[in-house]
Amino acid sequence: MSDYMAIHTPVLMQEVMGFFNKHPGKSKFIDGTAGEGGHTKLLLETFPTSKVLMIDRDKAILDIALTRLSNYGSRIRGVNSNFSEISQMEVSSFFENEYVHGILLDLGISTYHIDESGRGFAIKNDEILDMRLDNHEDISAYNVVNFYNKEKLNRIFKEFGEENWSKKIVEMILEYRKKAKIATTKQLSTIVEKTIPRKFWPIKIHPATRIFQAIRIEVNKELEHIENGLGKLLQFLDLGGIMCVISFHSLEDRIVKNFMKSYLKNEDYQILTKKPILPSESEIHKNRASRSAKLRVIQRIG
């Protein structure tokens, strides 16, 4: 195994393994958001006969995971794809036409993206505004910030950032754009800092956090892919198979919750989490990034 030290700390590990442990098979898993492979590694270790199909839309991080876990040989396979677009063929060929026992989605971005990728996810570093998870996508954060019109910017800041100062921030962005392009994270965060009066800055997060979140969601069409991906992945579940979904903000969680709710009257499925499972105090203490995680779980029973 490579001695690469993962940057990202996986969340709710024991809780997720506890749910997967309910399936008698426990040998075929899809990790739809593999990242550096933290959850995949634990799956491989916890269930020694298991195989994991690792999906990530970011080739760079998937390559890291595959190198890191190369010791597991044919027990893993990586697919550089969006989980919402994963082909039936990829899944069938790895699992020899059989259904899977567990599917995990650990949504959002990895600490790797913020600390290491240099793609403009981090407010604290001065980086080029990009924010694409998949660098084949056409639209980057630069395009959004410099070319979206007033209405479009306002809508995404409000909808995806839930930012009360959105109108003012958009005005300031448009003002700046008359003189120059906004090319870096520093330029963008400075605009936001100057727009929101200090006494209204949020206490625990940087004042530009919501704006960065909104742009990231827009660039990567994150919510659309969750909407489209959940139902698609569910089709691969074996009888008794379990899908665990971890979300990190209310917009994601709402989609996951409504998706699972839509199966309430379907006798072929049961929801295993009436309320979402949250990280324990001690997990939050060890890993602050876990504080907003919510786990929801559905099982195929018919």
Ligand SMILES: C[S@@+](CC[C@H](N)C(=O)[O-])C[C@H]1O[C@@H](n2cnc3c(N)ncnc32)[C@H](O)[C@@H]1O
């Ligand atoms: C929170 S991280 C996963 C961390 C991983 N569970 C671990 O333990 O290392 C989320 C990962 O999902 C990927 N991702 C996000 N949306 C995706 C999508 N729609 N399809 C495929 N991968 C996606 C991101 O590139 C990122 O690497």
